[in-house]
Amino acid sequence: MDPSVVGISAPLLQVLNAYPQGNDPTQGDGLNSIGYRFPYTIDRKYDTYVARIDWNVTPSGKHTLFWRGNLQNDREPTPPAFPGQPPQTTTLTNSKGFAVGYTWLITSNLVNNARYGSTRQGLDDAGASNEPIIYFSEVAQPVSTQRSTDVIIPVQNVVDDVSWTKHNHNFAFGGNIRFIDDQRVSNAQSYPDGQMNQGWLTRSSTIANSHGPFDPQVYGYPAADFANYGNEYNDAILNLIGAITEGGCSLQLPEDGRYASRGCSAKARLPMERI
Amino acid sequence: VGAPLKRDYRWNEYEIYAQDTWKALSNLTLTYGLRYSYLQAPAEGLLIRTNSLAVPKSWSPDGRFLIYAQINPGTGADLFALPIVDDPHPLVLAQTTGNEDQGQFSPDGHWVAYTSNESGLSEIYVIPFPLTPNGGKWMVSRGGGVQPRWRRDGKELFYISPDWKMMAVDVSTSPVFRAGTPQALFDTEMADTGIRTGPMSWDIAPDGNRFLITSANSTDTSSLNVILNWRAEQEK
Numbered sequence: 246m247d248p249s250v251v252g253i254s255a256p257l258l259q260v261l262n263a264y265p266q267g268n269d270p271t272q273g274d275g276l277n278s279i280g281y282r283f284p285y286t287i288d289r290k291y292d293t294y295v296a297r298i299d300w301n302v303t304p305s306g307k308h309t310l311f312w313r314g315n316l317q318n319d320r321e322p323t324p325p326a327f328p329g330q331p332p333q334t335t336t337l338t339n340s341k342g343f344a345v346g347y348t349w350l351i352t353s354n355l356v357n358n359a360r361y362g363s364t365r366q367g368l369d370d371a372g373a374s375n376e377p378i379i380y381f382s383e384v385a386q387p388v389s390t391q392r393s394t395d396v397i398i399p400v401q402n403v404v405d406d407v408s409w410t411k412h413n414h415n416f417a418f419g420g421n422i423r424f425i426d427d428q429r430v431s432n433a434q435s436y437p438d439g440q441m442n443q444g445w446l447t448r449s450s451t452i453a454n455s456h457g458p459f460d461p462q463v464y465g466y467p468a469a470d471f472a473n474y475g476n477e478y479n480d481a482i483l484n485l486i487g488a489i490t491e492g493g494c495s496l497q498l499p500e501d502g503r504y505a506s507r508g509c510s511a512k513a514r515l516p517m518e519r520i
Numbered sequence: 521v522g523a524p525l526k527r528d529y530r531w532n533e534y535e536i537y538a539q540d541t542w543k544a545l546s547n548l549t550l551t552y553g554l555r556y557s558y559l560q561a562p563a564e565g566l567l568i569r570t571n572s573l574a575v576p577k578s579w580s581p582d583g584r585f586l587i588y589a590q591i592n593p594g595t596g597a598d599l600f601a602l603p604i605v606d607d608p609h610p611l612v613l614a615q616t617t618g619n620e621d622q623g624q625f626s627p628d629g630h631w632v633a634y635t636s637n638e639s640g641l642s643e644i645y646v647i648p649f650p651l652t653p654n655g656g657k658w659m660v661s662r663g664g665g666v667q668p669r670w671r672r673d674g675k676e677l678f679y680i681s682p683d684w685k686m687m688a689v690d691v692s693t694s695p696v697f698r699a700g701t702p703q704a705l706f707d708t709e710m711a712d713t714g715i716r717t718g719p720m721s722w723d724i725a726p727d728g729n730r731f732l733i734t735s736a737n738s739t740d741t742s743s744l745n746v747i748l749n750w751r752a753e754q755e756k
Contacts, residue, residue: 375522393524417553418538427529427562430605435522 246464254487260387261484265327274477278384283328292318307350314343326389330373333389337369354410358419362402370394375432379489382441382480394431400424437494441483443476445490453478459486523583526605531560568602568610577622580629580649587613587623587632597717599623599634601649611650621717622667625649626674631693633660633668633677635717642717644668644679646697660689660699666716671728678724680716684708686731711736 265281267273272280294316302308317340322332342364349357372391380386406419448455453469454462459482462468469478483490539553567586568574574590577599585601588610592598597619600610614620618638625632632649635642644661660668665679665687677689677699686708690700710721711734721734 377521413543415541416539417541419536421533421535423533425531425533425562426565428527430524430526432522432524435524437521 246459248458251486253485257487277477277481285324287322290320309348311346316341333373334391335371339367341365356408358406360404364400366398368396377436379439382483392433396429399426439489440491441488442491443479451479452482524605528565529562530565531562534558578624580625589621597621624668626670627672628674635666642666658697658699662702667720669724672726684710708733709735
């Protein structure tokens with residue numbers, strides 16, 4: 246079965262053995278894989294603070310001012326990959342904003358409304374993964390693979406509307422200006438990864454029925470059930486020997502004084518790299 | 521690996537409108553008007569806005585800092601390190617009445633080599649990064665030097681002497697910075713651009729054994745051919 250004496254990867258076998266015993270037979274292929282369900286507790290927090298002030302500057306109501314403020318402080322963790330692990334991601338939201346307005350009754354039929362608003366959307370999607378990843382094929386990854394993205398979007402908004410009533414007409418005109426700044430930081434493309442993807446195998450993207458290495462029928466063993474379990478057989482072999490058939494990375498290169506993200510990938514034939 | 525990628529997009533949106541709500545009949549109201557919107561396309565903002573020329577020089581190995589040179593009144597060209605990820609306020613690296621330029625991060629990112637003529641002659645200096653109050657400053661060259669570069673392992677510094685020789689200096693950074701005696705390696709025959717302290721005119725291969733030099737000597741230089749519209753030729 247193993248003419249090149251690749252053998253089972255000891256480090257990967259250690260990782261595979263650390264998976265908990267499955268308990269959900271409705272998942273998996275019924276032979277090599279099975280589902281696993283477990284209880285967990287996640288503590289979510291949603292705090293929102295709202296304040297408003299209204300001021301009639303003149304008793305007649307000719308000049309009025311208002312201020313509105315909103316502060317949000319949310320924490321939303323997601324379930325862990327497996328028991329005892331931290332949340333796969335934790336979304337922190339601290340968006341905030343305020344608006345002020347001034348209404349001026351210039352005459353009984355002419356009104357001016359001026360507004361200024363400033364919001365700052367703040368969102369931190371903090372993933373638990375910050376290192377290169379080798380992905381197992383078609384099984385749940387043993388730890389979180391979620392990266393982090395941090396977004397801050399300040400927006401300033403200036404609005405003015407004039408309303409003028411004359412006979413049967415109500416004329417309105419105005420303007421709206423928005424200054425938007427979208428700042429984001431992410432390590433989603435900061436680490437290389439490797440995948441055990443059977444799609445990049447030589448011999449028609451399969452091991453089972455490939456008439457090559459690890460195909461049992463070549464070595465006098467019963468043939469794998471290619472029609473019903475070909476993919477499952479291939480995944481199991483890839484995971485055991487640690488055959489990385491696809492690698493990906495993203496290079497950050499200075500370009501014109503700024504960062505540019507360049508994608509790259511290596512798709513190779515088995516066995517490309519073994520861990 | 522691991523350096524986060526930062527993007528910063530800015531744009532403005534402008535809208536004006538005029539409309540009329542006309543109560544034409546007691547049971548008929550018409551509203552009509554015009555609205556004009558100008559929505560800018562999002563574009564990445566400037567890293568830094570300066571009142572004078574600012575030129576990028578070197579990235580830190582982790583991608584978190586960018587060294588740039590900026591010309592300032594009274595102090596000439598000075599060197600700054602701009603944090604890319606966190607605080608966008610630049611850090612002063614070297615600022616004297618002379619001109620500081622060509623800042624180069626060491627491979628481990630803990631040192632910066634640069635050119636300064638604060639002594640009256642352009643020399644190569646090394647400072648720690650980030651700067652500390654008593655961090656020190658070492659002159660590495662002797663008798664003049666420009667255009668420093670580090671070897672990939674950080675144990676040797678190269679620079680160009682006033683007579684266009686490639687110079688090499690052994691350096692060690694632990695426990696303190698030490699520099700050996702500069703040794704001339706070879707004549708570079710470097711093209712004299714007239715701006716010896718401006719853009720770098722040479723680089724070194726990762727293995728430290730080969731140099732790429734902008735040379736005025738075109739003898740025995742192989743040509744570079746560019747094929748245009750090659751796909752059409754291929755399809756013939």
